[in-house]
């Protein structure tokens with residue numbers, strides 16, 4: 001009963017007027033009318049909104065949603081999570097309706113990052129239209145990947161690997177970093193989840209993958225035209241082989257637009273990387289606020 005894929009991301013944001021051009025005009029996601037009043041909702045495929053951004057007095061990670069197969073698997077996961085000592089809340093019909101899913105549970109990881117498991121996404125059969133991007137790569141690989149900031153990456157690893165069943169794919173453990181980074185997968189996407197040791201929990205990073213190199217190049221052009229602050233220049237990662245660049249979101253998340261990520265089709269030995277990129281990915285510090 002594995003977790004299938006990263007299904008959705010819900011963020012509580014400070015300033016919708018800065019996020020709307022970022023998500024719609026830079027990243028090229030399809031803005032749709034969402035079920036959460038006052039929020040910005042974006043589709044990239046037939047799934048209900050993959051991104052829901054809700055203005056809030058307390059910005060931060062709203063929830064990371066992971067898809068499971070059916071109600072039975074959801075109940076099995078709820079049992080396992082409770083037996084690990086963590087509280088599980090069953091989503092209300094209203095919460096399911098907001099997310100356009102059939103059932104869901106909520107819980108926090110050991111650092112307090114809000115997670116949800118859901119089953120039964122309610123498909124949207126209006127064709128997805130993303131005129132700025134030829135296609136987003138989703139399907140069995142889910143919406144993309146996220147990196148969570150965690151207080152203790154060993155404890156977080158125990159939870160995501162030991163309780164939720166994510167496969168360890170690779171680590172990054174070099175003297176310049178304080179603590180070990182874990183990259184975990186649950187489907188052919190090399191990693192759907194990264195765990196980064198940090199001083200506070202939260203969403204550090206998210207990535208969406210486009211279907212062509214031109215999509216990434218055109219995204220780079222849009223970033224320059226729109227003065228979206230660059231974080232890492234074009235480069236190719238050593239773990240998922242993604243060709244990508246990174247920008248800073250309006251609230252400082254590291255946002256990656258990538259292409260050509262590797263599919264991991266069979267169980268592979270865990271390995272350690274010593275560099276993030278084969279080439280490129282030159283770092284620019286965040287703009288001062």
Ligand SMILES: [Fe+2]
Nearest residue numbers: 145205207256
């Ligand atoms: Fe990434």
